Amino acid sequence: MDRFLDELLIEPWRIPVIITTATGIYLGFMLLAKLFGSRILMAMTASDAVIVIMFGAVSGRVIIGHPPTLAAGLLGLTTLMCLEAAFGTLRRFTGWGRLLNRRPVLVVREGEMLIDAMRHAHISRTDVLTAVRRAGLGSITQVQAMVLEPTGTMSVIRTGQPFDPAVLRGVADH
Template sequence: MVYLVFLTLVRLFGARILTGVTSADAVVVTMFGAVAGRVIIGHPPTLAAGLIGLVTLVLMEAAFGAVESTFKGRRTFGVPPTVVLAKGRPLPVACRRTHTSEADLRAAIRQSGAAGFDQVECVILESSGRLSVIRRGQEVDAGLLTGVLGAEHVISRGQGGSRQHVRADPDASHQ
């Protein structure tokens, strides 16, 4: 039951909840794990209860992994990658839906080595919760954006084939 609640919370709040990078985020994730662990093994904790709790978690992970590997499971439990910035501009609806702040975007852009928003073609929030930055001036394989929510903000119409490339042009007009 604890496992299902945890999966539901991650689904509701997005994969970003697991990618805590600040000390406060680390404390929250640690406390969440401690509370869940206490519930799983009960009071007072014993070695046997701990082993049963660990085996149960591993079996639940295996079961959900098997379910998620099916098409219907991916649609139900999977979090699709999402474009949160396109053509150098944040996409407010996508940012709200994925709980991605402008500070998150600035940090990802800095980490990519870009000097500003205008040097970025797009930023994608991956299923893992990490932010991928594609800089302008690079060839982008349109197939790379297959299954990415908001890919239409990056790829022009008629460029959806997996073998076509999109030139991330710094002089392209903003929509």
């Protein structure tokens, strides 16, 4: 019975360690997401999926520590969820949202790829052409504007489609 309880419970001294490591992993991931941009949120290739799984495995191992227990796992998850709720509130009620979230980036204008903007956003020619195909277009020349959104999605405005220039207000490189 003692062995069973050891697998479920956690020593009290480990509680602040788990909370601190979960906070560090959360902040570290937020910083890396800010540095590497919305590209990490785009549709994943098989190698991207492997990297995301590895992020989770490394993060989980660091947060829970050794030995892993049910209580440590629940405490780590609870800490991450509380941090997400707290940062969500900060983003909503303060200027932190602009600091934490990336701006949308114009990557194609009037059928031309904006190479500097693409480089800054960490997206490739292949990413752009994939978005062209997803929009149901046969050529990049049919793209009036393409924007990499903060969510990692690509928005496409077709050539000849009327649009209000205000739609691009706040978009980087416009």
